[in-house]
C-alpha cells in the first residue's frame with residue numbers, strides 16, 4: 619500500500635501532474651474481507667467490486683465509511699440493489715440501465731455518481747459504448763436527477779488509447795459537459811494512464827496480490 623502510494627506520487631511528479639490529482643480505487647473483487655480490512659486500515663476508503671453477489675456481503679461486513687464503486691457489467695435485474703448499496707457505478711454504457719439506476723436510487727441517498735464506460739478500442743468482446751456515442755449518452759444522463767455524471771471509465775489496450783480517451787474527455791468538457799473523473803489504468807498499465815491524464819486508477823492485483 620505504502621509502495622503503491624509512493625509510486626503514484628512519483629508518477630504524478632514525473633508526468634507533471636498536480637500532486638494528489640490521481641486517486642486510487644482499490645479493486646477488491648476476489649479478495650477476502652481480512653485483506654480488504656487491512657488495506658482500509660492504511661487509510662484507503664474507495665473500493666471497487668465487479669459482481670453484486672460477491673459485493674453485498676462485503677459491504678455489509680465492512681466499515682460504513684467506505685465509498686463503494688461498482689465497476690462490472692450491469693444487468694438490468696441487478697440495478698435496484700446496485701442503486702441501493704453503491705456510491706458510484708463506473709460501468710454505465712446504456713441509457714436504459716442509466717434510467718433504471720436513476721429510478722431506483724433511494725430518495726434518502728444523494729444522487730448516484732456514474733461514469734460512462736467507453737469501448738475506446740472498439741473491441742467486439744468488450745463492454746462499453748463506442749466513442750462516437752458517448753456525447754448523446756452523457757447528455758441524456760444529465761437529465762436524470764438521481765444520477766450525477768462524473769466522467770468516463772475504460773480499459774484501454776494500449777497507451778495510444780489512453781490518449782484518445784483523454785481527448786474524448788476533454789472534448790466533452792469543451793462541449794459544456796462538466797466532468798471531473800477520468801478512470802483509466804490498472805495494475806499492469808497505470809504508469810501510462812497517469813502519463814496520459816488519468817484521475818483515478820483502479821488497482822487490484824498490484825495492491826492485494828493474486829485473486830482467489
Ligand SMILES: *Cc1c(COP(=O)(O)O)cnc(C)c1O
Pocket residue numbers: 645647668689690773804805806820821822823824
Ligand atoms: C479487475 C478490474 C480491475 C483491476 O484489475 P488489476 O489488473 O487486478 O489491477 C480494474 N478495472 C476493472 C473494470 C476490473 O474489472
